[in-house]
Amino acid sequence: MERTFLKVHGSGNTFYLYNSNNENEFDWPSLTKWLCLKDNDGGADGLLLVLPSTIADAKMRVINADGSEASMCGNGLRTVARFVCEKLGKYEAIIETMKANLHVRNEASIFGTIPTYAVEISPVSFELNSLPMKYKNQTVIRHQIIEEFSPTIKFTAVSVPNPHLIGIVDAQYIEDASHQQQLSEFLNSENEFCMDGVNVSYVYPMKNDTIFVRTFERGVGFTNACGTAMTASALVSKLNGLVDTDLITVYNPGGFVKCEVKQNNGEYQLTLIGNATVTAEYTIEINDNQYKILNRKDTEEQKQYEKCIELVKKETSSFSA
Numbered sequence: 235m236e237r238t239f240l241k242v243h244g245s246g247n248t249f250y251l252y253n254s255n256n257e258n259e260f261d262w263p264s265l266t267k268w269l270c271l272k273d274n275d276g277g278a279d280g281l282l283l284v285l286p287s288t289i290a291d292a293k294m295r296v297i298n299a300d301g302s303e304a305s306m307c308g309n310g311l312r313t314v315a316r317f318v319c320e321k322l323g324k325y326e327a328i329i330e331t332m333k334a335n336l337h338v339r340n341e342a343s344i345f346g347t348i349p350t351y352a353v354e355i356s357p358v359s360f361e362l363n364s365l366p367m368k369y370k371n372q373t374v375i376r377h378q379i380i381e382e383f384s385p386t387i388k389f390t391a392v393s394v395p396n397p398h399l400i401g402i403v404d405a406q407y408i409e410d411a412s413h414q415q416q417l418s419e420f421l422n423s424e425n426e427f428c429m430d431g432v433n434v435s436y437v438y439p440m441k442n443d444t445i446f447v448r449t450f451e452r453g454v455g456f457t458n459a460c461g462t463a464m465t466a467s468a469l470v471s472k473l474n475g476l477v478d479t480d481l482i483t484v485y486n487p488g489g490f491v492k493c494e495v496k497q498n499n500g501e502y503q504l505t506l507i508g509n510a511t512v513t514a515e516y517t518i519e520i521n522d523n524q525y526k527i528l529n530r531k532d533t534e535e536q537k538q539y540e541k542c543i544e545l546v547k548k549e550t551s552s553f554s555a
């Protein structure tokens with residue numbers, strides 16, 4: 235049978251997006267692993283499923299490139315927000331995700347006229363149990379040196395609700411990714427700290443309202459960007475006085491986003507704002523776990539996005555390859 239998929243990205247974090255009325259229509263892990271093969275028309279970082287919901291406007295499921303399922307995806311949610319809002323002819327919607335129903339809305343463009351969406355990132359918890367993570371008999375790790383990971387980098391563990399380990403680093407750790415790669419590979423293989431793996435981000439504070447974030451994603455590896463990681467990194471930067479504004483610009487290897495960090499009655503209110511770009515429409519043949527790309531029709535959207543990348547390269551050229 236032939237099915238239509240969109241190739242989409244948020245800050246260069248690239249996904250196939252598939253709309254289905256049947257949650258069990260295909261073997262999602264097998265399909266995702268195939269779609270994400272780099273030799274397969276460039277691959278992708280995962281598959282986003284848009285499904286019917288009885289409690290919201292739509293439901294999103296996120297399958298990582300290795301076939302594992304994630305509870306949330308911030309960059310992916312922006313593209314799902316666009317798909318659902320355009321389909322329903324609305325400017326805002328509620329999307330059901332594994333652990334929360336999240337508000338999404340169309341937003342003024344962050345660069346030129348590129349389609350831009352703002353999405354709620356919630357719930358937030360610093361409890362190690364929520365990741366899950368274990369470290370000695372601690373219940374939280376907040377801006378703390380963990381000798382087993384590094385003698386100098388301060389780490390924070392936070393779930394939003396997918397699990398993140400955020401390290402605040404000097405420019406040298408951005409220029410050379412080897413420390414982050416080694417630590418991430420260790421924490422995403424069998425280990426005593428992060429039983430289900432973890433997304434590992436290194437954050438370089440650039441200005442009082444700007445940070446740079448690079449993420450090694452659980453189930454994927456280094457990606458151009460991770461939306462939940464950038465939002466969690468903005469929160470950690472704000473809580474530790476590395477930035478002093480509510481609206482933080484977050485550069486990443488694939489572009490930039492804005493993260494709004496607010497606190498109300500002790501609750502964190504986090505919003506991720508950025509592009510929701512559709513690069514192509516694919517026709518794919520699927521027969522008993524056998525897949526074949528039959529056709530690809532490119533959109534014009536990536537051309538404008540390239541200009542955004544040029545700006546980011548200029549701003550980050552002193553420390554980022």
Ligand SMILES: N[C@@H](CCC[C@H](N)C(=O)O)C(=O)O
Nearest residue numbers: 304307308309396460461462
């Ligand atoms: N890229 C995503 C996060 C995708 C899931 C992550 N790899 C996990 O396993 O938690 C984002 O933009 O948030």
